[in-house]
Amino acid sequence: MxxxxxxxxxxxxxxxxxxxxxxxxxxxxxxxxxxxxxxxxxxxxxxxxxxxxxxxxxxxxxxxxxxxxxxxxxxxxxxxxxxxxxxxxxxxxxxxxxxxxxxxxxxxxxxxxxxxxxxxxxxxxxxxxxxxxxxxxxxxxxxxxxxxxxxxxxxxxxxxxxxxxxxxxxxxxxxxxxxxxxxxxxxxxxxxxxxxxxHLNMLGKQVEINTGGSIVSGIASDVLPSGALLLAHADGTTRQVLAGDLVVYR
Known part of the structure; x- marks a missing residue:
């Protein structure tokens, strides 16, 4: 209609x-x-x-x-x-x-x-x-x-x-x-x-992100005021990812 x-x-x-x-x-x-x-x-x-x-x-x-x-x-x-x-x-x-x-x-x-x-x-x-x-x-x-x-x-x-x-x-x-x-x-x-x-539904979960050129994974530990996602890796390091396709595993 x-x-x-x-x-x-x-x-x-x-x-x-x-x-x-x-x-x-x-x-x-x-x-x-x-x-x-x-x-x-x-x-x-x-x-x-x-x-x-x-x-x-x-x-x-x-x-x-x-x-x-x-x-x-x-x-x-x-x-x-x-x-x-x-x-x-x-x-x-x-x-x-x-x-x-x-x-x-x-x-x-x-x-x-x-x-x-x-x-x-x-x-x-x-x-x-x-x-x-x-x-x-x-x-x-x-x-x-x-x-x-x-x-x-x-x-x-x-x-x-x-x-x-x-x-x-x-x-x-x-x-x-x-x-x-x-x-x-x-x-x-x-x-x-x-x-x-x-309202974000993936914080604290294991995620994988396709940024269009590479795939990164880790725990979605936090987000920054800029909108960047903070990933925590098993070795204790962290990485900022600004955008990408995200798959939540758990």
């Missing part, structure tokens, strides 16, 4: 909005919009995404009416750009919790999970235009997908599956934007970092 244009007018009343029934990637549209002069707080939204971008160059699509697919544009201080996925993940977690979802956690660095199953993916991309750096914060949030009896049954979930009831995508979008607005104004705060850290 497509978004009702009349319903989206309530969103457009509070921020610049570009809505498309079908696109390849909202991040691509948002980056182009930034180069045209998009203001902070602007939103690119679609009902169906054919070639969304994920981490490490992955591509994925979402059928019409099944997900919340958007890119939020904002302008953090350059030194806090790396907190962008922190911002997006925390906002999604808070929306899920407000709706009554249980066992919601953040899998470092950019996935929100429900009972260990992927509920939402986040991709932040930065671009500089007119001497100002802005971020396109892409969010792909599974809303109305039944993954049972599919190849993703044991790896993905949707919000309606978790809640056991229907939700209104426009209401979820409105809630999400409120949390994104709230936290982007506090991107430099320790409160953002502490709230994000409290």
């Amino acid at each position: 497509e978004f009702e244009h009349a319903r989206l007018e309530t969103i457009a009343a509070s921020r610049p909005l570009r809505y498309f029934e079908q696109v390849e990637s909202t991040n691509s549209l948002a980056l182009e919009w930034i180069r045209e002069g998009a203001p902070a707080g602007a939103l690119a939204l679609t009902d169906e995404q054919l070639a969304g971008r994920g981490r490490l160059g992955r591509r994925w699509f979402a059928p019409a009416g099944t997900a919340l697919l958007c890119t939020y544009i904002y302008a953090p201080p350059p030194e806090y750009i790396l907190r962008s996925t922190m911002l997006g993940a925390l906002a999604v977690v808070e929306v899920c919790n407000a709706l009554g979802a249980a066992n919601i956690g953040i899998k470092y660095p950019n996935d929100v999970q429900a009972n260990g199953l992927k509920l939402c993916g986040i991709l932040a991309e930065a671009v500089t235009h007119a001497k100002k750096t802005m971020v396109a914060l892409g969010i792909g949030f599974n809303i109305r997908v039944d993954f049972s009896k599919t190849p993703f049954e044991h790896s993905a979930a949707s919000l309606e599956q978790v809640l056991g009831q229907r939700v209104d995508r426009v209401e979820v979008l409105d809630m999400l934007l409120q949390r994104l607005d709230h936290w982007q104004e506090r991107i430099a705060s320790n409160a953002l970092f502490e709230a994000w850290k409290a």
Whole structure:
């Protein structure tokens, strides 16, 4: 079911909005919009995404009416750009919790999970235009997908599956934007970092991380305000890893 244009007018009343029934990637549209002069707080939204971008160059699509697919544009201080996925993940977690979802956690660095199953993916991309750096914060949030009896049954979930009831995508979008607005104004705060850290689900566990060029493993002992993960090795040494694909073993 497509978004009702009349319903989206309530969103457009509070921020610049570009809505498309079908696109390849909202991040691509948002980056182009930034180069045209998009203001902070602007939103690119679609009902169906054919070639969304994920981490490490992955591509994925979402059928019409099944997900919340958007890119939020904002302008953090350059030194806090790396907190962008922190911002997006925390906002999604808070929306899920407000709706009554249980066992919601953040899998470092950019996935929100429900009972260990992927509920939402986040991709932040930065671009500089007119001497100002802005971020396109892409969010792909599974809303109305039944993954049972599919190849993703044991790896993905949707919000309606978790809640056991229907939700209104426009209401979820409105809630999400409120949390994104709230936290982007506090991107430099320790409160953002502490709230994000409290929802991480892999601290204290043995993990393996594919950084795109190498694989490192150890105990996920802590995270730093920059967003870096601190790995503790058996020989007593530690290593900082800023991002990568993470597998949790125990």
